[in-house]
Amino acid sequence: MRILKVGHSPDADDLFMYYAINFGWVGNPEIRFESCALDIETLNLKALQGELDISAISFGVYPLLALEQCLLRTGVSFGAGYGPKLIKPRGKNLKRNFKVALSGAHTTNAMLFRIAYPEARIVYKNFLEIENAVLNGEVDAGVLIHESILTFDDRLEVEREIWDIWCELNQANLPLPLGGMCLRRSLPLSVAITCEEMLTKAVEVALHNKPLLSSMLQERNLIRVDSKQLETYLNLYANEDSVSLNETQLKAINALFKIGYDHKIYSQILSVEDCLIPTEYKDFRTQ
Structure with missing residues (x-):
């Protein structure tokens, strides 16, 4: 065998x-x-x-x-109208060089994020740690993936959907x-x-x-x-x-x-x- x-x-x-x-x-x-x-x-x-x-x-x-x-x-x-979410504390305004936590340098969402936000300061974390990193102020924002897109804390809000970045880049309404x-x-x-x-x-x-x-x-x-x-x-x-x-x-x-x-x-x-x-x-x- x-x-x-x-x-x-x-x-x-x-x-x-x-x-x-x-x-x-x-x-x-x-x-x-x-x-x-x-x-x-x-x-x-x-x-x-x-x-x-x-x-x-x-x-x-x-x-x-x-x-x-x-x-x-x-x-x-695949995402079809949905996908990873860039979240931040409610009411927070992000600067052009905001600090953000991503789930890994080689993930699809990180690739699209870097194209859309070339001046952001990126740190990489296990996807389970990103929400808390935003809540405790370690980073200004984070991209949530997996089940976290459904369950994140009410103190956070969506700044931008990675889906929207994808649509702007591919211009073809693809998943x-x-x-x-x-x-x-x-x-x-x-x-x-x-x-x-x-x-x-x-x-x-x-x-x-x-x-x-x-x-x-x-x-x-x-x-x-x-x-x-x-x-x-x-x-x-x-x-x-x-x-x-x-x-x-x-x-x-x-x-x-x-x-x-x-x-x-x-x-x-x-x-x-x-x-x-x-x-x-x-x-x-x-x-």
């Missing part, structure tokens, strides 16, 4: 889309996944260093690791590419295809058994929000559009890559279609 290390974040949508495998609802006799839950920037860094076989990542980091990792079609999270999954190119292609199929099946099974899986995650204290907030959050980020990349989502990722190139964040423009696993290989082998 081949044992593969898989990284995912501890936020609700990643857990929901992956845990059908941990619960034994989806499996393969030749492959076993060993999972670990880490914050998204740690996962981005581990992907850059090639420390995991499969990992959740921010789409914003992918062009930096494209030579070593391919993108998976499944387990994706905001936030998170996806990548897989080491050094794995055999047949194994890579099987892994993608397993992970896709896990998302499908999760959606088909949403009430049961949600309840099981909450019973095990794996989720940081109540049942109503969990349902709201999953409707945003773990839904039918998470199963497999569609044409609109592919266009959105390509738009993100071009924006990064135009602002000198990436050294070349990638086409996402060239970064996916060539699943037709499976058909060729069986002919």
Whole structure:
């Protein structure tokens, strides 16, 4: 049996889309996944260093690791009219060089934020620490991600939606590419295809058994929000559009890559279609 290390974040949508495998609802006799839950920037860094076989990542980091990792079609999270939020204390006016806490240098929201606010003074924190950093005055503002966008303190208010920055930059009313999954190119292609199929099946099974899986995650204290907030959050980020990349989502990722190139964040423009696993290989082998 081949044992593969898989990284995912501890936020609700990643857990929901992956845990059908941990619960034994989806499996393969030749492959076993060993999972670990880490914050998204740690996962981005581990992907850059090639420390995991499969990992959740921010789409914003992918062009930096494209030579070593391919993108998976499944387990994706996009914003459609919503996404990370730049928050500040109520009534506070932000200066041009305001101090802000972001969840990691390689996250998609950090990339878009830096383009929109080039004079801001950035500090990077674990996403769970950002709200308190704003409340205690350590920073002037912060960008909230994951479930925090639903539950932040009433003493805070939204200065700007990252979604609005995205819309201004892409000018095409495309969904905001936030998170996806990548897989080491050094794995055999047949194994890579099987892994993608397993992970896709896990998302499908999760959606088909949403009430049961949600309840099981909450019973095990794996989720940081109540049942109503969990349902709201999953409707945003773990839904039918998470199963497999569609044409609109592919266009959105390509738009993100071009924006990064135009602002000198990436050294070349990638086409996402060239970064996916060539699943037709499976058909060729069986002919």
